[in-house]
Amino acid sequence: MYAITIPEPGGPEALVWAEVPDPVPGEGEVLVEVVASAVNRADLLQRQGFYNPPPGASPYPGLECAGRITALGPGVSGWAVGDEVCALLSGGGYAEQVVVPAGQLLPVPEGVDLVTAAALPEVTSTVWSNVFMIAHLRPGETLLAHGGSSGIGTMAIQLAKAVGAKVAVTAGSKEKLEFCGELGADVLINYREQDFVEEIERATDGAGADVILDNMGAKYLDRNVRSLAVNGRLAIIGMQGGVKGELNIATLLNKRAAVTATSLRARPAAEKASIVAAVREHVWPLIGGGHVRPIVDRTVPMRDAAAAHRVLEESGHIGKVLLTR
Incomplete structure (x- = not known):
């Protein structure tokens, strides 16, 4: 098969479409013929040499995909060859085929085409696990989502509104904020011109x-804590603003607040399966009912993944950038 490889870390030009060995499903795994994948910030870090795949994972980038099952490994039940699926991956989505643990498979939601389904696994799993399973956002509460026009942000807006929460977002342009408003965001903050605190x-x-829900990390840490309500919960999922910040413990104590930080890629398969099962139970009906939808900025041929990486680096997109076979 062919896949996007990274012979040497570097810029987008480091991504090379090359012939590689075919993957073989093992115990509890399936083989998926990839129709589409999606670009995530983690892929850019991997390309630059800063985010290696976890042990045993595919060396190729790509943390989600959509496609058709072409083979079942031993011990797999509940799925059949030919099933159209989307999947949460530890790597390998930028390829013609990928092996997936069966617990990380999802059926394509009702009303969503197979290519567009590639935009769903990573954002739904990230938002549901952090905002709802860990931070326990409840009806009537207020969610602040940084990077509201990103793939994560656009999903966070919709899911929070679907459960009856108030949503505030930050973004860097009028166009992006207007789109967030159309999705249901109540408070629109231009971080270039306004102090979100x-x-x-x-x-x-x-x-x-x-x-x-914070994708910035160190740069926003102090301001995020100051922005929390009493009993507030800060969920850090990224470090675009650096890795080392100063935390005022007194402020945190006075607010009786909590700070959590998670990544999805390196979690054990059982934890990922639990998150995927929760997404299927709680999020898929919202998508099937038309209350939540994937937001796709554009599609790019997979062999031209370098162009898609440049789009993310320029931050001119809204929602997800997909790679198609």
Whole structure:
């Protein structure tokens, strides 16, 4: 088969479409013929040499895909050759075929085509596990989602609104904020022109955000904690703003708040399967009912993955960038 390889870390040009050995499903795994994959920030870090795949994972980038099952490994039940699926991966999505643990498979949601389904596994798993399973966002509470126009952000807006929460977002342009508003965001904050701490205080009458979903890390740490409500929960899922920040413990104590940080890729298969099962139970009906939808900015041929990486690096996109076979 062919896959996007990374012979040497570097810029987008480091991505090379090359012939590689065919993968073979093992115990509890299936082989999927990939129709589409999606680009995530983690893929850019892997390309640059900063985010190696976990032990045993495919060396090729790509943390999600959609396609058709072509073979079942020993011990797999509940799936059949020919099933159209999307899947959460530890790697290998930028390829013609990929092996997937059966617990990380999802059926294509009702009303979603197979290519578009590739936009769903990573964002739904990330948002549901962090905002709902860990931070326990409840109806009537306020969620602040940084990077509201990203794939993660656009999904967070929709899921939070679907459960009856108020949503505030940050983004860097009028166009992106307007799109977030169309998805249901109540408070639109341009981080280039406004202080989100002040805007959250104003929007909540001084109470603060109950849950904050943060992709920036160190750069926003202090301001995020100051923006939390009493008993607030900060969920850190990225480090685009650096890895080392200063935390005011007194502020955290006074707010009786919590700070959590998670990554999805390196979790054990059983944990991923539990998250995927929760997504199928809680999110898939919302998508099938038309309450939540995947947001796709554009599709790019997989062999031209370098062009898709440049799109993400320029941050001009809204939603997901997909790679198609």
